[in-house]
Amino acid sequence: MSGIPMNRRRFLQLSALANAGLMVWGSHPLLAQGSSALPPPPPPGPIDLKAAGGMDSLIAAARKEGELSTTALPDDWANYKGIKRVFFKEKYPFLKHNDLTPDASSAEEIEQIKANAGNKGPQNPDVIDVGFVWGARAKAENLLQPYKVATWDTIPTAIKDPDGFWYGDYYGTMSFEVNADAVPFVPQDWQDLLDPRLKGMIAINDPTASSQSTHLVWASSLGNGGTLAQPEKGLAFFKELAKKGNLVATSYSPASLVSGELPISLRWDYNALANRDNNMGKAKIQVVYPKSGTLAGVYLQAISAYAPRPHAARLWMEFLYSDEGQLLWLEGYAKPVRFNDMLKRGVIPKALLDRLPAADVKVEFPTLEQVQTGLQYIRDNWVKEVGITYKS
Amino acid sequence: MALATPSQSVPPRRNFSWLHSPSWDWLGLVPFLTFIAVFLLFPGLVIVQRSLFDSEGRLTWQYWQSLSQAAITLAYTNSLQVSVITAVSGGLIGSMLTWAITLGGLPAGIRSAVLSFAGVAANFSGIPLVFAFVALLGRIGLLNQWLRPLGVALDPQVFLYGFWGLCIVYTYFQIPLTVLVLVPAFQGLRREWREAAENLGATSTQFWLYVGLPVLMPSLLGAFALLFVNALSTYATAVALLGGVGQVFAVTVVVANQFRTDTFGDPGLGYALAASMILVIGATIAVYMVSRRWAEQWRR
Numbered sequence: 001m002s003g004i005p006m007n008r009r010r011f012l013q014l015s016a017l018a019n020a021g022l023m024v025w026g027s028h029p030l031l032a033q034g035s036s037a038l039p040p041p042p043p044p045g046p047i048d049l050k051a052a053g054g055m056d057s058l059i060a061a062a063r064k065e066g067e068l069s070t071t072a073l074p075d076d077w078a079n080y081k082g083i084k085r086v087f088f089k090e091k092y093p094f095l096k097h098n099d100l101t102p103d104a105s106s107a108e109e110i111e112q113i114k115a116n117a118g119n120k121g122p123q124n125p126d127v128i129d130v131g132f133v134w135g136a137r138a139k140a141e142n143l144l145q146p147y148k149v150a151t152w153d154t155i156p157t158a159i160k161d162p163d164g165f166w167y168g169d170y171y172g173t174m175s176f177e178v179n180a181d182a183v184p185f186v187p188q189d190w191q192d193l194l195d196p197r198l199k200g201m202i203a204i205n206d207p208t209a210s211s212q213s214t215h216l217v218w219a220s221s222l223g224n225g226g227t228l229a230q231p232e233k234g235l236a237f238f239k240e241l242a243k244k245g246n247l248v249a250t251s252y253s254p255a256s257l258v259s260g261e262l263p264i265s266l267r268w269d270y271n272a273l274a275n276r277d278n279n280m281g282k283a284k285i286q287v288v289y290p291k292s293g294t295l296a297g298v299y300l301q302a303i304s305a306y307a308p309r310p311h312a313a314r315l316w317m318e319f320l321y322s323d324e325g326q327l328l329w330l331e332g333y334a335k336p337v338r339f340n341d342m343l344k345r346g347v348i349p350k351a352l353l354d355r356l357p358a359a360d361v362k363v364e365f366p367t368l369e370q371v372q373t374g375l376q377y378i379r380d381n382w383v384k385e386v387g388i389t390y391k392s
Numbered sequence: 393m394a395l396a397t398p399s400q401s402v403p404p405r406r407n408f409s410w411l412h413s414p415s416w417d418w419l420g421l422v423p424f425l426t427f428i429a430v431f432l433l434f435p436g437l438v439i440v441q442r443s444l445f446d447s448e449g450r451l452t453w454q455y456w457q458s459l460s461q462a463a464i465t466l467a468y469t470n471s472l473q474v475s476v477i478t479a480v481s482g483g484l485i486g487s488m489l490t491w492a493i494t495l496g497g498l499p500a501g502i503r504s505a506v507l508s509f510a511g512v513a514a515n516f517s518g519i520p521l522v523f524a525f526v527a528l529l530g531r532i533g534l535l536n537q538w539l540r541p542l543g544v545a546l547d548p549q550v551f552l553y554g555f556w557g558l559c560i561v562y563t564y565f566q567i568p569l570t571v572l573v574l575v576p577a578f579q580g581l582r583r584e585w586r587e588a589a590e591n592l593g594a595t596s597t598q599f600w601l602y603v604g605l606p607v608l609m610p611s612l613l614g615a616f617a618l619l620f621v622n623a624l625s626t627y628a629t630a631v632a633l634l635g636g637v638g639q640v641f642a643v644t645v646v647v648a649n650q651f652r653t654d655t656f657g658d659p660g661l662g663y664a665l666a667a668s669m670i671l672v673i674g675a676t677i678a679v680y681m682v683s684r685r686w687a688e689q690w691r692r
Contacts, residue, residue, distance in 0.1 A: 105653050206636020249634050250553045250634055251636065261531055262531075383639055384462065387463070387639060388463070
C-alpha cells in the first residue's frame with residue numbers, strides 16, 4: 001500500500017469501513033457462497049439392498065417417486081445411450097428420465113448439486129458420474145449419501161470409498177486415435193508423435209478442463225521412461241510437440257478427425273473405439289496403445305446427498321453394478337470395474353470379449369493420491385509450460 | 393338558471409391530469425429497471441462479492457492478487473490486442489462499406505443485400521463460424537486445395553489456429569456489426585451540407601475534415617467502443633477455434649475454465665477475473681463518454 005498519498009489514519013478508517021460493509025454484504029444469504037450456505041441434507045437412507053427391504057420393495061419405492069434425474073451422461077460416451085435406453089425404456093418404463101445437461105463437466109455436476117440443494121424439482125440431479133478426484137472432495141463437502149450395491153464386495157477396494165459414498169464405475173486406457181487414411185504413417189509410440197511428418201496433425205482437448213485430456217498429458221510422461229510420479233515429463237513432452245508444430249492450438253472434434261483436417265488425437269480407448277465404429281466406411285480409424293506404456297483412468301458414480309428421488313437413484317446404481325449394467329458399459333468399450341469378477345465367473349459373452357482390442361502394453365493404474373497430485377500439477381502448469389508456446 | 397345554459401352546451405371535459413403527474417411517468421421505467429436489476433446488477437454484484445470472499449465467507453484479496461500471475465497477464469495482453477486490432481480492422485472495413493452503400497451511391501439492390509447480410513453475419517459466431525473458417529483456411533481446406541497445383545501451402549497454424557486466426561475470424565463479425573451501427577449515422581450526413589460546402593469552394597478533403605468527420609465522430613467512437621467490448625467478451629468463437637490454448641489469447645476462456653472443468657477449477661480466480669472484465673468494460677465506456685464529449689464540443 002506504500003506510495004498512496006493518504007494519511008495512514010484516514011486509510012485505516014476507510015478500510016475498516018469498507019471491510020465492515022463487505023462483511024455485511026458477505027453475510028447476506030442470497031449472496032453468500034460455499035457449503036456453509038447449503039441447507040442440511042436429509043438423513044441418508046438405507047445403506048444397502050437388504051436395509052432397503054430387497055429388490056422388490058426398492059422397485060416399489062422407486063415407482064412411487066416416478067422419475068430420476070441424471071446429469072452429464074452423453075449419448076456417445078461409454079454406451080450411455082444404450083444404458084439409458086435399457087434402464088428407462090425397457091426395464092423401468094415407469095421412471096421418467098430427466099436427462100440433464102449431457103455435456104456438463106464434473107465441476108458443473110457438483111455445482112448443480114449445490115445450486116439445487118433442498119430443491120425437489122426435476123432439475124436437481126439425483127446421481128452423478130464424475131472424474132475420480134471428485135469423489136473424496138464431494139464427500140468432504142457433505143454433498144453425497146452412502147449406498148452399497150448388492151455387488152459391492154466385487155468392486156476393487158482401491159477404487160471405492162469404504163463407507164459407500166462413491167464407487168468407481170468404469171475405466172479406460174489412454175490411446176492414440178488415428179485417421180489412418182490421412183496420415184503418412186500411424187504412430188505406434190509416444191516418440192513417434194514428434195515426427196516432423198506429423199506437423200499440424202495432432203489436436204487434443206483442453207487439459208485444464210477435461211479430465212480425459214489431463215490424463216493424456218500425464219500418460220505421456222511414461223513415454224521417456226518416466227513414471228506417473230513425474231507429470232513434469234508429460235508437460236515437457238507436450239511442450240516439445242507444441243514447439244515442433246505437431247500439436248495444433250485448437251481442440252479435438254470427431255468431425256475434424258474423420259475429415260482428416262486433424263487426423264490424430266489422444267483419448268480414452270472407449271471413446272476412440274466408439275468413434276471408429278460410428279464412422280466405419282467413412283474413415284479408417286485406428287486405435288493404438290503406445291508401446292512404451294500408458295495409463296488407465298477411472299470415473300465414479302455417487303448419489304447426491306440432496307437427491308429428491310433417492311430410491312430411484314439406488315435402483316439406478318443396482319442396475320449399473322449388476323452384470324447386465326456392467327456388460328452394457330463393456331459394449332461401449334468402457335471396462336466396468338467388476339470386469340475381473342465377471343470374467344472369472346464366465347458371464348461375459350465371448351463375442352463381447354473378442355471385440356475388445358488387445359492392450360498388449362504396460363498399463364498403469366494410478367492411485368487416488370497420484371491422480372490428485374498428477375492432475376493438479378498438469379492443470380497448474382499447462383498454460384505456463386505449453387500454452388505459452390503459442391504466444392503470438 | 394340562465395348561467396347554467398351555456399355550460400351545458402359544452403360537453404364536460406374529462407380530466408386526465410392524473411396521467412400527467414410526474415409519478416406516473418416513471419411507471420414506464422419500472423419493468424426495464426426491474427429487468428436490469430435482476431439480470432445485470434444482481435449477477436454483477438454476486439460476481440464482485442464472490443471475488444472478495446473465500447468459501448468460508450472470509451474477506452480475502454487473494455483472488456485479485458492472483459490476477460498478476462504471468463498466465464493471466466498474458467491472456468489479458470493478448471485479449472486486449474485482439475480486441476483493438478479487430479475493432480480497427482472491422483471498424484475500417486465496415487466504415488468503408490457503410491460509406492459505399494450510403495453516400496457512395498451504389499445501386500439500391502446492393503445496399504439492401506449488404507444490409508440483410510450484415511444483419512445475419514453480425515450474429516454468426518461460435519462453432520458454425522469456426523467450422524466455416526476451418527473449411528476455408530484449414531490444413532486441407534478449400535484455399536489450400538486451390539493453391540496446391542501452384543505448389544503453395546498456407547500454414548493454418550499461422551493464419552487460423554492462433555493469434556492471427558482469432559483476429560481474422562473476429563473481423564468477420566466485426567465488419568457487419570460496424571455496418572449496422574453506422575448506417576443511420578452516415579444517412580444523417582445530409583446531401584445539402586456537402587452541396588453547401590462545395591458552393592463555398594471546399595474541396596472534398598476539406599469537407600470531410602471540417603464537416604463529415606466531426607459530425608460522424610461520436611458515432612465512430614461509439615462503434616469503436618462497441619467493437620472493442622464485443623471482441624473482448626467473445627467466448628464461444630475463441631474456445632471453438634483454439635480450444636484450451638484459447639486461454640492464452642482470450643480472458644473469457646480463462647474465466648470459463650475455472651468453472652467448466654472435470655479436474656480442478658479456481659472459482660475465486662474466475663470471479664475476480666470476471667469482475668476485472670467488468671472494470672475494463674466500465675473503463676471503456678468511461679473513455680468513450682469522455683471522448684464523445686470532446687468530439688461534440690463543436691456543437692456547443
